[in-house]
Amino acid sequence: MFDPLEYLPILIFMFIALGISVLFVFLPMGVSRLTGVHEPTTEKNSEYECGFPAFEDPRSPFDVRFYLVAISFILFDLEAAFLFPWAVSLEYTGWAGWTAMMVFLGILAIGLAYEWKMGALNWE
Amino acid sequence: MIQTLAFYLFALLVIASGVFTITARNPVHSVLWLIMAFFNAAGLMVLVGAEFIAMLLVIVYVGAVAVLFLFVVMMLNIDFAEMRAGFIKNFPLGIAIALVLLAELVLGIGAYKAGALELGVADGSAAPMIGESNITSLGTLLYSKYIFLFEAAGIILLVAMIGAIVLTLEKSAADVRGQQDIGKQNRRRPEDATEMQNPEVGKGVEL
Numbered sequence: 057m058f059d060p061l062e063y064l065p066i067l068i069f070m071f072i073a074l075g076i077s078v079l080f081v082f083l084p085m086g087v088s089r090l091t092g093v094h095e096p097t098t099e100k101n102s103e104y105e106c107g108f109p110a111f112e113d114p115r116s117p118f119d120v121r122f123y124l125v126a127i128s129f130i131l132f133d134l135e136a137a138f139l140f141p142w143a144v145s146l147e148y149t150g151w152a153g154w155t156a157m158m159v160f161l162g163i164l165a166i167g168l169a170y171e172w173k174m175g176a177l178n179w180e
Numbered sequence: 181m182i183q184t185l186a187f188y189l190f191a192l193l194v195i196a197s198g199v200f201t202i203t204a205r206n207p208v209h210s211v212l213w214l215i216m217a218f219f220n221a222a223g224l225m226v227l228v229g230a231e232f233i234a235m236l237l238v239i240v241y242v243g244a245v246a247v248l249f250l251f252v253v254m255m256l257n258i259d260f261a262e263m264r265a266g267f268i269k270n271f272p273l274g275i276a277i278a279l280v281l282l283a284e285l286v287l288g289i290g291a292y293k294a295g296a297l298e299l300g301v302a303d304g305s306a307a308p309m310i311g312e313s314n315i316t317s318l319g320t321l322l323y324s325k326y327i328f329l330f331e332a333a334g335i336i337l338l339v340a341m342i343g344a345i346v347l348t349l350e351k352s353a354a355d356v357r358g359q360q361d362i363g364k365q366n367r368r369r370p371e372d373a374t375e376m377q378n379p380e381v382g383k384g385v386e387l
Contacts, residue, residue, distance in 0.1 A: 060183050067186055121349075123247070124348045127344040131337050134337060135337070137236055137239055145320045146319075149319065163331070167341040168341075174345055174349055176348075
């Protein structure tokens with residue numbers, strides 16, 4: 057049966073990871089603040105020599121085909137997620153459950169064949 | 181003890197991430213906060229014993245958030261000044277939706293307080309757990325009793341896939357450039373491609 061205490065090591069690991077990452081972020085900041093000379097001026101904070109102000113927004117709209125790839129990823133991700141409970145419950149569902157999953161996979165295979173045929177998987 | 185502490189940690193982080201999601205100025209930042217909220221919700225699911233749902237939250241929701249990223253970057257064409265201008269215009273609509281959600285919350289909690297509403301059981305009856313874990317019970321129900329809903333989910337996934345292809349792909353299969361038909365190349369014989377001519381002296385070749 058389910059025992060939440062099995063997850064205790066993961067929780068402890070999470071706290072250790074949090075502590076170490078906080079340390080990595082703030083320790084150098086604190087050390088440099090304490091040991092270095094901190095006198096910012098306008099000239100120091102400006103772009104350095106050959107650096108120049110950005111021409112445009114870095115988040116420019118990009119190719120819509122990335123969206124198609126992402127949607128395909130989500131769909132097959134879901135398909136994989138459906139496979140897990142199917143695999144562990146086969147002894148209870150028997151051939152009916154097996155056939156149901158094969159029909160499901162067949163439906164998605166039709167989609168994959170369509171995608172392939174339309175050239176949506178090609179990247180020119 | 182540890183479970184109570186973990187519950188309050190995760191619940192607090194879910195609520196805090198939710199608040200940051202809606203107050204963040206930058207849409208990309210709010211998507212990142214949303215990922216944080218999903219991870220903590222997965223932690224809550226582990227605490228109530230729904231391990232499979234927890235893993236599903238991480239696998240599917242966080243993956244779906246990647247697509248949200250795409251929406252944010254691609255569709256919105258981020259212009260912050262313009263977005264804040266739309267805030268005033270859409271304010272009444274936002275208030276209306278918030279009121280509807282509030283009414284649902286009040287009705288739901290009211291119905292629960294009135295009693296005779298079992299939470300956590302599918303059709304009101306106390307279903308015994310089949311097999312040794314909840315993923316086994318879930319699979320057993322999903323692939324026997326709810327088999328048609330499962331196949332309907334497959335159809336919906338197919339529709340989503342085809343819809344995405346139809347919407348985003350402007351070219352048809354016929355004019356995919358640079359596509360090589362190797363079978364056609366191999367079937368081609370020299371007799372089909374060339375023609376031998378023996379023209380007389382002083383006359384040209386008729387094409």
